[in-house]
Amino acid sequence: MTETSTTDEQVTIYTAYEIDFMLGLRDTENGRITREQIGLRSAPEAAQEFVTAAVTSGLRARGKVERSEDGQWLLGEEGQVVATALTAADRWLGIALAEGEAMRMAFIIKANEAILMLTQDELDSFVVTALPSSDQVPASVSDIVLAFLGEGNERTVSLRRTDLSAPQDPIPLMFHVEADSSWKIGHLPLDDEGILQVSDVDAGGVAEATQALWEDGVSQVPGPVAS
Incomplete structure (x- = not known):
């Protein structure tokens, strides 16, 4: 390619x-x-x-x-x-970067050992790139998340992993920067109203949580946040 x-x-x-x-x-x-x-x-x-x-x-x-x-x-x-x-994909990771009303999308698509990333270029087009391996996906996604959240407050990154074994049951994960510059992570389990649990997170936690989502299909708060 x-x-x-x-x-x-x-x-x-x-x-x-x-x-x-x-x-x-x-x-x-x-x-x-x-x-x-x-x-x-x-x-x-x-x-x-x-x-x-x-x-x-x-x-x-x-x-x-x-x-x-x-x-x-x-x-x-x-x-x-x-x-x-x-056409042979077995795992999908949707990435939505949101600031106010503005939103950009990207998608990472895995088909056995092949990994493609589709990044929204305009409303109706995508830049298509090949990633070297599945192992590099967490770091690549973390870099995107950290760069976007680091540019300003009240920004949100939503991740959604979907697997071929359960296409109707996507696994969500969310990161958000509050107005006071604090960082939050939205993770499973959902509460009684179907809303993600919210916990504190730092930059290191973003990388850890992203890796767990991509590699293990786990949406959870990462380890202890450094004080």
Whole structure:
């Protein structure tokens, strides 16, 4: 896959409709879960033909797909890597960064040993990058959480891990900076009103809790917070 950086002219960006198209080339249960996890919506039926034509034309112009002799769409090498991971995924981690009304989303998608990260670029497009291994996910996510929370008060990061074994039972975790600059963690179990428990947390606790969520599917307050 193309490596992604802010200065690289070959940044890998796909629109939501392009990702939806790639998912549709190989219909799998995992792919349907991926579509739901990242919030993809197919074009309205009345516009599907037009959207598909525009999507395939754009992908072809960028060298992402080609047409076979029998009329089938074939993904290029990069597209095959992305589509295979999306349609064979077994774990999903949604990341929502919120400040007031503004929110940005990112998704980490695991398919066996392959790990993709989709970062919302605009409302309808994602920057797609490959992470080297599952072991590096907790540190990468912690870096995102710490950088975002460290930029100001009253910010929230929500994490949601979903597994193929229980797609209807996602595991939530939340971090928040209060107006007085104190850091909080929202974790399971839910109370009687279905709200996460809230505890104090520090930067080290963010890393520990994130690791437990990704690796073990555990949403809980980390060890003692340093005084």
